[in-house]
Amino acid sequence: xxxxxxxxxxxxxxPFRKEVLDIFLKNxxxxxxxxxxxxxxxxxxxxxxxxxxxxxxxxxIHEIVMPGDIKKLALCDGVCAHDHGLHEHNxxxxxxxxxxxxxxxxxxxxxxxxxxxxxxxxxEIQAKGICSKCSVVT
Amino acid sequence: xxxxxxxxxxxxxxPFRKEVLDIFLKNxxxxxxxxxxxxxxxxxxxxxxxxxxxxxxxxxIHEIVMPGDIKKLALCDGVCAHDHGLHEHNxxxxxxxxxxxxxxxxxxxxxxxxxxxxxxxxxEIQAKGICSKCSVVT
DNA sequence: CTGTGTGCAAAGGGTTTGCAAGTAC
DNA sequence: GTACTTGCAAACCCTTTGCACACAG
Numbered sequence: 001x002x003x004x005x006x007x008x009x010x011x012x013x014x015p016f017r018k019e020v021l022d023i024f025l026k027n028x029x030x031x032x033x034x035x036x037x038x039x040x041x042x043x044x045x046x047x048x049x050x051x052x053x054x055x056x057x058x059x060x061i062h063e064i065v066m067p068g069d070i071k072k073l074a075l076c077d078g079v080c081a082h083d084h085g086l087h088e089h090n091x092x093x094x095x096x097x098x099x100x101x102x103x104x105x106x107x108x109x110x111x112x113x114x115x116x117x118x119x120x121x122x123x124e125i126q127a128k129g130i131c132s133k134c135s136v137v138t
Numbered sequence: 139x140x141x142x143x144x145x146x147x148x149x150x151x152x153p154f155r156k157e158v159l160d161i162f163l164k165n166x167x168x169x170x171x172x173x174x175x176x177x178x179x180x181x182x183x184x185x186x187x188x189x190x191x192x193x194x195x196x197x198x199i200h201e202i203v204m205p206g207d208i209k210k211l212a213l214c215d216g217v218c219a220h221d222h223g224l225h226e227h228n229x230x231x232x233x234x235x236x237x238x239x240x241x242x243x244x245x246x247x248x249x250x251x252x253x254x255x256x257x258x259x260x261x262e263i264q265a266k267g268i269c270s271k272c273s274v275v276t
Numbered sequence: 277c278t279g280t281g282t283g284c285a286a287a288g289g290g291t292t293t294g295c296a297a298g299t300a301c
Numbered sequence: 302g303t304a305c306t307t308g309c310a311a312a313c314c315c316t317t318t319g320c321a322c323a324c325a326g
Binding site (some may be wrong): 013033049 | 315316318324325326
């Protein structure tokens with residue numbers, strides 16, 4: 001239940017937050033702020049920014065930045081844990097060259113990089129290519 | 139010769155561009171726009187933005203975005219090819235938790251990710267941890 | 277009832293655009 | 302000489318802050 005997503009994170013359930021959350025739930029790919037705005041009838045942009053901020057800081061959504069200054073937001077739900085303080089990603093961010101959408105794609109295990117002298121603790125992978133939908137249609 | 143870096147990319151050699159290039163050459167890690175500004179005595183910010191834009195589009199430097207909206211710039215020289223139109227990275231971007239600097243670190247081979255249904259053509263890896271300098275000092 | 281969320285206005289910061297003068301080649 | 306660069310002013314986003322009112326729990 002969508003309301004629980006908010007309650008679980010100690011966020012008060014308001015009509016506006018439900019609306020915003022609905023837009024995230026409607027999309028299976030990451031969305032931009034513009035996408036959210038387009039999905040709202042009338043809204044106050046400041047409130048939207050604040051909503052995004054609370055959602056992000058409480059771990060309801062996470063921000064994705066793809067090469068080329070493309071910023072997107074996606075639900076944390078399932079694809080990423082937000083438990084140990086650090087935001088752990090067991091998924092990669094993938095942008096399709098064709099439809100241009102950005103997806104959080106789950107991956108069994110992240111490759112463990114080794115660089116002499118450097119201690120690598122976390123990593124984040126951004127990939128580009130063709131998504132499963134666009135590769136089928138071709 | 140630093141002037142050749144510009145000439146090779148069909149960029150006119152001007153005093154300002156040489157100054158900016160010098161700042162990149164002086165640092166072995168990626169730098170922010172602020173870092174460049176700090177390195178210039180007096181300058182016009184608009185010209186700096188345009189210089190960065192020409193450098194980026196001609197492949198003299200490349201932009202790095204680390205999680206947390208941290209933007210840096212680094213020379214392409216050596217660490218990355220800019221030949222096939224696409225900007226190929228045979229290096230990863232690494233940010234040190236201690237000194238906070240961002241480095242382009244060369245890596246022998248990027249791990250080849252496989253995701254069912256998705257065709258992965260390019261990838262970019264951002265890592266965090268402790269850099270070689272900070273891990274020595276401890 | 278209390279603290280959190282909302283909405284409006286206004287400010288802030290980084291970045292881009294237009295145009296005239298200057299300069300590399 | 303010609304095309305590219307520079308410098309200044311102004312415009313333009315996008316985002317944040319302050320404050321009073323509204324509302325969830």
